[in-house]
Amino acid sequence: MEDKTTANLEKWCSGDGIQFVDEAAQAAYKRRTRRIADVIQLKVPDRVPVVPSFGMFPYLDNGLTCEEAVFDYQKADAAVMKTLAEFKPDMFLGSGYAFPAPLFEALGYRQLRWPGREIPTHYVYQFVEDEYIKAEEFYDHFLQDPSDFMLRRYLPRVCSNLAPLARIRPFAESFGYYLTMCGSYAYFGMPEVQQALKALMKAGEESLKWVSVLTEQAERILARGYPLYEGGESAAPYDLVGDWFRGTTGVMVDMYERPEQLLEVMEKLVPISIKMGLDLAADGNHPIVGFMLHKGADGFMSPRQFETFYWPPLRKVMMGLIEEGFVPLLLCEGGYTSRLETIADIPKGKCIYWFENVDWNKAKEILGDTACIRGGIPASILFSGTTRQLKDCIKERIDVVGKGGGYIVDCGLWFDEARHENVKTMVEFTRSYGVY
Amino acid sequence: MNEDLVTLISELKQKEAIEITEQRLKSGEDPLKILADGKKAMQIVGQRFSEGRYFIPDLVYSGKILEQVAERVKPGLAQVSDDRKIGKIVLGTVAGDLHDIGKNLVTFMLDVNGFAVYDLGIDVKPQVFVDKIKEIQPRVVGMSGFLTSVYQAMKDTVDAISAAGLRNEVKVMIGGGVMDEEVRKFAGADAYGQDAMAAVNLAKDWIGGA
Numbered sequence: 001m002e003d004k005t006t007a008n009l010e011k012w013c014s015g016d017g018i019q020f021v022d023e024a025a026q027a028a029y030k031r032r033t034r035r036i037a038d039v040i041q042l043k044v045p046d047r048v049p050v051v052p053s054f055g056m057f058p059y060l061d062n063g064l065t066c067e068e069a070v071f072d073y074q075k076a077d078a079a080v081m082k083t084l085a086e087f088k089p090d091m092f093l094g095s096g097y098a099f100p101a102p103l104f105e106a107l108g109y110r111q112l113r114w115p116g117r118e119i120p121t122h123y124v125y126q127f128v129e130d131e132y133i134k135a136e137e138f139y140d141h142f143l144q145d146p147s148d149f150m151l152r153r154y155l156p157r158v159c160s161n162l163a164p165l166a167r168i169r170p171f172a173e174s175f176g177y178y179l180t181m182c183g184s185y186a187y188f189g190m191p192e193v194q195q196a197l198k199a200l201m202k203a204g205e206e207s208l209k210w211v212s213v214l215t216e217q218a219e220r221i222l223a224r225g226y227p228l229y230e231g232g233e234s235a236a237p238y239d240l241v242g243d244w245f246r247g248t249t250g251v252m253v254d255m256y257e258r259p260e261q262l263l264e265v266m267e268k269l270v271p272i273s274i275k276m277g278l279d280l281a282a283d284g285n286h287p288i289v290g291f292m293l294h295k296g297a298d299g300f301m302s303p304r305q306f307e308t309f310y311w312p313p314l315r316k317v318m319m320g321l322i323e324e325g326f327v328p329l330l331l332c333e334g335g336y337t338s339r340l341e342t343i344a345d346i347p348k349g350k351c352i353y354w355f356e357n358v359d360w361n362k363a364k365e366i367l368g369d370t371a372c373i374r375g376g377i378p379a380s381i382l383f384s385g386t387t388r389q390l391k392d393c394i395k396e397r398i399d400v401v402g403k404g405g406g407y408i409v410d411c412g413l414w415f416d417e418a419r420h421e422n423v424k425t426m427v428e429f430t431r432s433y434g435v436y
Numbered sequence: 437m438n439e440d441l442v443t444l445i446s447e448l449k450q451k452e453a454i455e456i457t458e459q460r461l462k463s464g465e466d467p468l469k470i471l472a473d474g475k476k477a478m479q480i481v482g483q484r485f486s487e488g489r490y491f492i493p494d495l496v497y498s499g500k501i502l503e504q505v506a507e508r509v510k511p512g513l514a515q516v517s518d519d520r521k522i523g524k525i526v527l528g529t530v531a532g533d534l535h536d537i538g539k540n541l542v543t544f545m546l547d548v549n550g551f552a553v554y555d556l557g558i559d560v561k562p563q564v565f566v567d568k569i570k571e572i573q574p575r576v577v578g579m580s581g582f583l584t585s586v587y588q589a590m591k592d593t594v595d596a597i598s599a600a601g602l603r604n605e606v607k608v609m610i611g612g613g614v615m616d617e618e619v620r621k622f623a624g625a626d627a628y629g630q631d632a633m634a635a636v637n638l639a640k641d642w643i644g645g646a
Contacts, residue, residue: 119559120531124583124584129537248537249500253497253500256497299491300493301491379614384619385618413613415584417584417587418584
């Protein structure tokens with residue numbers, strides 16, 4: 001019997017429903033998706049796929065500032081379509097990395113700083129970490145009612161324009177006309193709450209504009225024969241707690257001071273993370289669900305802490321997706337050599353581990369029979385390395401990690417600054433040297 | 437008793453460490469002695485970190501315990517003067533970059549290893565580095581960065597130090613998420629360090645020290 005992963009990958013490879021510009025584009029799409037499906041399932045493909053993880057590179061490379069890219073969706077779209085034609089990658093994100101700054105400005109969002117505002121115009125936006133929610137404000141509230149926590153505590157805290165939403169009554173009390181609506185809905189009549197609702201409406205309009213550009217752009221990318229990059233996103237529960245609410249040091253302290261509550265919250269986040277990934281990927285009609293792992297890297301916790309707090313809930317999320325036929329793609333930020341044995345505990349041919357920094361020989365040795373590996377080309381070499389250096393690096397990776405398939409050439413992070421010729425060399429040299 | 441506090445902090449026993457601190461204060465002990473025990477404990481933590489027995493969360497948590505101990509002994513608390521330190525280091529996250537977690541860990545580890553650290557914070561312009569170097573006359577400068585966007589800022593900072601005629605006065609080390617040997621060459625720094633311990637070892641090599 002065909003398993004769900006195979007069925008889902010085959011559906012993706014078929015290209016059914018895509019309006020291709022011509023037969024050559026259709027054939028190219030099928031070659032590219034087949035190549036990716038093969039490396040995921042640990043079969044030997046026709047050649048090593050190359051998928052450059054373009055961060056702000058397409059905009060900078062086409063003469064835009066990062067500021068223009070995040071404020072002008074049309075300009076960002078035009079730039080990425082040029083990048084697509086120039087580099088012909090095996091999968092392509094489009095302009096999804098240029099997040100819509102006006103949406104976040106409408107909310108007064110505190111967790112990002114934008115180019116041309118607080119940081120230089122040619123820099124990528126930056127996430128600003130903090131302990132946004134204290135432990136005593138987080139655990140009990142979240143465990144009791146995650147939606148209420150998000151609406152009345154988290155969003156008012158991280159979006160200055162939504163601060164008044166902290167005043168409304170919990171929606172869990174909205175039973176009916178005489179119990180609540182007559183009285184507690186008065187909060188929605190207060191001018192400051194109405195301003196917050198207007199901010200949400202403005203953010204909604206920006207989101208719709210951005211999504212519309214991306215949806216229409218996705219059709220053009222597919223029509224030209226390029227598979228999209230992924231169907232949706234999910235996350236490791238430990239990162240969700242650390243990134244958005246407690247901060248890196250906050251969640252570290254919680255491992256010592258409230259381990260039970262931390263584990264309980266992460267358990268609650270498992271089904272939420274699975275559903276988020278499944279719903280998005282199903283909408284996107286794509287088998288791959290992306291993860292960006294932030295806080296489980298070498299040194300960021302002890303092996304025992306990794307095996308207690310980080311890996312078990314993450315594995316549950318991965319398994320929830322795998323059981324439905326979707327393929328987790330995990331960008332493992334930082335070093336991951338000490339985690340290899342632990343993360344090898346996953347069914348064969350069902351996921352992609354994308355490393356920034358790892359012992360590549362060891363990674364192949366330990367994970368080679370289990371999972372597809374991606375990455376290996378340092379951002380610094382793309383930025384200032386010579387062609388020779390770059391080719392040597394690609395050759396070494398393909399010889400070792402690409403042996404017998406199961407490897408995708410890429411940088412180990414979303415790169416912004418890089419030399420055009422080097423990125424060109426990365427894709428072209430992989431296309432020739434990577435043939436099996 | 438004194439050994440107790442050192443052990444409790446270095447074994448990350450927060451509750452007991454605070455209890456002992458309060459008992460010792462109540463019994464009229466010199467707060468500076470308590471603080472000295474705290475510092476001693478941090479050296480043990482730093483040592484265990486360098487041996488790979490402790491990890492970043494252990495550093496963070498021991499730091500938090502020490503902070504709570506220090507809060508309680510505050511009235512008698514005096515800074516260890518710089519002349520008792522083994523050498524001066526100026527460090528910061530380079531211009532345009534707002535990341536501070538890695539840099540803070542480096543500052544922490546250099547501090548517990550006896551260096552006088554002048555942490556300039558985040559988004560530090562080249563001229564600010566230069567001014568501080570002139571003022572403090574450190575032997576070592578550390579630059580942190582987390583984005584490919586700041587490769588150039590690393591180089592600009594080293595260039596500014598050279599233009600001010602200070603390049604031969606200091607050793608420059610770089611570190612951070614996207615940094616490596618290749619960036620060191622590009623920026624014209626003296627060394628790249630992969631983690632906080634590497635920074636300590638580089639500083640010891642350059643300055644000397646225990």
